[in-house]
Amino acid sequence: MTDVDMPPKQTFRLSQLIYDTRYRSLTIQVVVFMLFMAGAAWLVDNTIQNLKVLGKDFNFGFLWNRAGYDIGQTLIPYTNDSTHFRAMLVGLLNTLLVSFLGCVAATVIGIFVGVLRLSSNWLVARLMTLYVEVFRNVPLLLWILVIYAIFTEVMPVPNAFRVNPATGEAAASMLFFDTVALTNRYTAIPGVLFSNPLPGILGLAGPLWSALVALAGGLFLNSRLKARATRIQEATGTRPSTWWATLLLLTLPWMAVLWAQGFHLDVPAFNRFNFQGGIKVTNALVVLWLALSLYTGAFVAEIVRAGIMAISKGQTEAAAALGLRPGRIMSLVILPQALRVIIPPLISQFLNLTKNSSLAIAVGYMDLRGTLGGITLNQTGRELEAILLMMGLYLAISLGISGVMNVYNNAVKLKER
Amino acid sequence: MKKSVFLGALTVASFVAGAAAAATLDDVKARGELNCGVNTGLVGFAAPDANGNWAGFDVAICKAVAAAVLGDSSKVKYVPTTGQTRFTALASGEIDLLVRNSTWTFTRDTDLKLDFAGVNYYDGQGFMVRRDLGVSSAKELDGATVCIQTGTTTELNLADFFKANNMSYQPIAIDTNAEGEQQYLAGACDAYTTDASGLAATRAAFADPENHIILPEIISKEPLGPVVRHGDNEWGDIVRWTLNALVAAEEYGVTSANIEELSKGTQNPEVNRLLGTEGDLGAMIGLDKEWAKRAIAAGGNYGEIFAANIGEQTPIGLARGLNAQWTQGGLLYAPPFR
Numbered sequence: 014m015t016d017v018d019m020p021p022k023q024t025f026r027l028s029q030l031i032y033d034t035r036y037r038s039l040t041i042q043v044v045v046f047m048l049f050m051a052g053a054a055w056l057v058d059n060t061i062q063n064l065k066v067l068g069k070d071f072n073f074g075f076l077w078n079r080a081g082y083d084i085g086q087t088l089i090p091y092t093n094d095s096t097h098f099r100a101m102l103v104g105l106l107n108t109l110l111v112s113f114l115g116c117v118a119a120t121v122i123g124i125f126v127g128v129l130r131l132s133s134n135w136l137v138a139r140l141m142t143l144y145v146e147v148f149r150n151v152p153l154l155l156w157i158l159v160i161y162a163i164f165t166e167v168m169p170v171p172n173a174f175r176v177n178p179a180t181g182e183a184a185a186s187m188l189f190f191d192t193v194a195l196t197n198r199y200t201a202i203p204g205v206l207f208s209n210p211l212p213g214i215l216g217l218a219g220p221l222w223s224a225l226v227a228l229a230g231g232l233f234l235n236s237r238l239k240a241r242a243t244r245i246q247e248a249t250g251t252r253p254s255t256w257w258a259t260l261l262l263l264t265l266p267w268m269a270v271l272w273a274q275g276f277h278l279d280v281p282a283f284n285r286f287n288f289q290g291g292i293k294v295t296n297a298l299v300v301l302w303l304a305l306s307l308y309t310g311a312f313v314a315e316i317v318r319a320g321i322m323a324i325s326k327g328q329t330e331a332a333a334a335l336g337l338r339p340g341r342i343m344s345l346v347i348l349p350q351a352l353r354v355i356i357p358p359l360i361s362q363f364l365n366l367t368k369n370s371s372l373a374i375a376v377g378y379m380d381l382r383g384t385l386g387g388i389t390l391n392q393t394g395r396e397l398e399a400i401l402l403m404m405g406l407y408l409a410i411s412l413g414i415s416g417v418m419n420v421y422n423n424a425v426k427l428k429e430r
Numbered sequence: 431m432k433k434s435v436f437l438g439a440l441t442v443a444s445f446v447a448g449a450a451a452a453a454t455l456d457d458v459k460a461r462g463e464l465n466c467g468v469n470t471g472l473v474g475f476a477a478p479d480a481n482g483n484w485a486g487f488d489v490a491i492c493k494a495v496a497a498a499v500l501g502d503s504s505k506v507k508y509v510p511t512t513g514q515t516r517f518t519a520l521a522s523g524e525i526d527l528l529v530r531n532s533t534w535t536f537t538r539d540t541d542l543k544l545d546f547a548g549v550n551y552y553d554g555q556g557f558m559v560r561r562d563l564g565v566s567s568a569k570e571l572d573g574a575t576v577c578i579q580t581g582t583t584t585e586l587n588l589a590d591f592f593k594a595n596n597m598s599y600q601p602i603a604i605d606t607n608a609e610g611e612q613q614y615l616a617g618a619c620d621a622y623t624t625d626a627s628g629l630a631a632t633r634a635a636f637a638d639p640e641n642h643i644i645l646p647e648i649i650s651k652e653p654l655g656p657v658v659r660h661g662d663n664e665w666g667d668i669v670r671w672t673l674n675a676l677v678a679a680e681e682y683g684v685t686s687a688n689i690e691e692l693s694k695g696t697q698n699p700e701v702n703r704l705l706g707t708e709g710d711l712g713a714m715i716g717l718d719k720e721w722a723k724r725a726i727a728a729g730g731n732y733g734e735i736f737a738a739n740i741g742e743q744t745p746i747g748l749a750r751g752l753n754a755q756w757t758q759g760g761l762l763y764a765p766p767f768r
């Protein structure tokens with residue numbers, strides 16, 4: 014006799030892998046994993062095979078060869094004698110530059126528009142809705158091209174700034190007391206020069222570190238001044254007026270340090286074909302930056318709006334009941350809470366913006382895709398290596414951005430105690 | 431463009447097992463159509479007309495090859511390629527033949543695993559500027575902004591030229607000739623540089639060609655020719671000898687007008703071999719006897735093609751110069767057909 018309560022003897026049949034719920038999910042996972050690995054192996058194998066058929070090898074040695082081409086905008090020293098690797102770095106830095114500027118501007122635009130879209134002012138709210146819909150619903154590439162076309166067609170050519178010897182006049186004139194020139198290639202702005210700068214320390218130029226030191230000194234003195242004012246206030250009940258001293262402490266020291274080093278402006282001047290001297294901010298950069306920020310800004314605005322709307326109306330009413338003004342309610346009560354909702358999707362937008370910056374090729378801005386994935390790829394014929402490397406770099410940038418943003422997210426998210 | 435580089439790279443990587451080595455001739459015959467890579471639009475070399483029919487000096491090569499291989503010069507699918515996408519398109523098997531103002535260089539021939547089947551235009555790189563800029567020599571371009579098509583040899587020559595002459599310049603990278611034209615006309619660059627033939631063709635398409643000059647300096651050698659994949663020698667032979675047939679036809683006075691007449695037999699055994707009335711050269715490259723006759727009949731001999739598309743009677747107005755027959759002091763010299 015067997016005990017009825019005793020479980021049946023554990024036997025294992027193969028069909029249990031499919032019909033037994035205890036095993037089924039594991040089975041499915043194993044099968045999917047094997048299929049995935051088989052697919053990956055097939056791809057890799059095929060790649061190796063085809064490279065062999067084409068007689069190509071897989072080799073990153075080309076990165077150390079002379080690049081041979083020139084790049085319009087370089088943040089680090091680069092000539093056509095530099096290596097492809099350096100050209101890649103130049104492109105990478107250009108990508109980072111436009112992405113960083115774009116993320117900052119998109120955030121500012123997004124918060125501004127997102128808040129205003131909820132404004133009780135009918136016209137303002139509608140205008141913001143118009144902006145969001147127009148930018149969100151037209152492909153980014155078109156925006157880039159449109160803005161580029163406006164810049165190239167509307168602004169004067171540099172040659173228009175040439176003074177005609179016969180009339181003594183030029184067709185176009187510079188702005189801001191003849192220091193800034195808007196052209197269809199770049200905006201020429203004055204650079205700063207020092208006639209007798211201090212030596213640099215730790216890679217920081219002399220004028221930079223000395224000004225920073227002077228500024229820090231000013232800040233320190235200012236905090237002492239404030240502390241003294243507080244002491245007097247506590248002792249006598251009246252706070253001495255310090256604003257003029259603060260103003261002087263925060264401006265005079267670093268200005269004096271810079272002046273002592275012979276600070277002067279390097280004003281761009283027209284010379285044969287282009288402006289010489291000063292700093293030339295290329296239109297490619299400005300256009301790309303504008304298009305990326307305006308486009309992404311529209312998405313950020315929606316995220317901000319959603320974040321604000323996620324905060325219950327009671328909060329606003331409670332804050333109003335406490336006597337806070339609308340502006341303060343937004344900045345002190347609503348936005349800090351809304352941030353928790355806003356940050357995660359905002360990260361995606363930053364990532365999108367960074368990846369979208371690869372559309373730079375449309376305006377000839379030499380980013381990573383333009384150098385490594387464009388000219389280098391082409392001149393060396395190393396498609397696979399260049400594309401893989403480029404994908405790896407974009408991945409690294411993106412992971413970096415999400416890493417930093419996640420740290421921030423953890424800082425603002427709801428603390429559960 | 432971006433997409434096709436990526437797709438191209440992917441295709442190279444995964445989907446064309448063996449396509450490169452396989453017989454392109456068989457593929458083309460089975461398909462009944464020649465996939466010919468051309469440029470995106472350069473009037474005189476390769477551009478679609480108002481009815482969408484491609485015509486031009488480079489297109490004529492595609493047609494001649496199609497006529498030789500398929501017996502019909504209209505059985506061509508034209509694939510527009512940019513400076514950046516052209517070699518990937520060829521390597522991946524998307525096109526069978528590339529005829530796109532492409533310069534024969536050492537690295538392209540070897541490292542890129544391509545084969546140049548010959549030269550259909552001996553060219554060199556030049557500069558174009560607005561006349562009112564008052565520039566008369568490329569040596570005066572110090573400090574200028576220059577538009578340059580990326581992925582080309584001209585991009586590298588430009589860097590070398592300015593460095594050798596100790597001048598500075600600002601490059602503006604553009605993707606296609608049309609884009610370069612627009613940038614140049616909008617004044618986004620002072621000078622436009624590319625192959626001199628391309629400059630002439632570009633200028634001819636302007637509304638005011640007389641306001642633009644091509645500077646006298648030629649800063650490089652640009653032998654332009656049709657390109658095939660390395661490794662398929664049979665296909666390479668067909669393209670090479672089709673081009674040679676066009677050149678030889680001009681040398682021997684075979685034209686589209688008299689070809690029917692001459693193919694009945696002539697006193698010149700070389701012409702007879704070329705046109706298939708004597709011997710069977712075609713069989714040696716996997717084609718029939720009349721392959722060369724059809725190739726020549728498609729658009730005429732080299733001289734006729736030149737004159738009809740880019741010659742002095744056309745708006746482009748190029749002189750034969752280096753591209754005259756060797757008998758006329760030029761460099762064109764077809765090896766013997768025997």
Ligand SMILES: N[C@@H](CCC(=O)N[C@@H](CS)C(=O)NCC(=O)O)C(=O)O
Pocket residue numbers: 468469470471472511512513530531532533579581582583584605606607608624625627628629652654
């Ligand atoms: N010969 C050079 C330059 C070739 C090139 O890009 N040429 C231009 C102007 S001649 C062209 O064909 N453009 C047509 C297009 O953009 O589709 C090379 O092979 O790298």
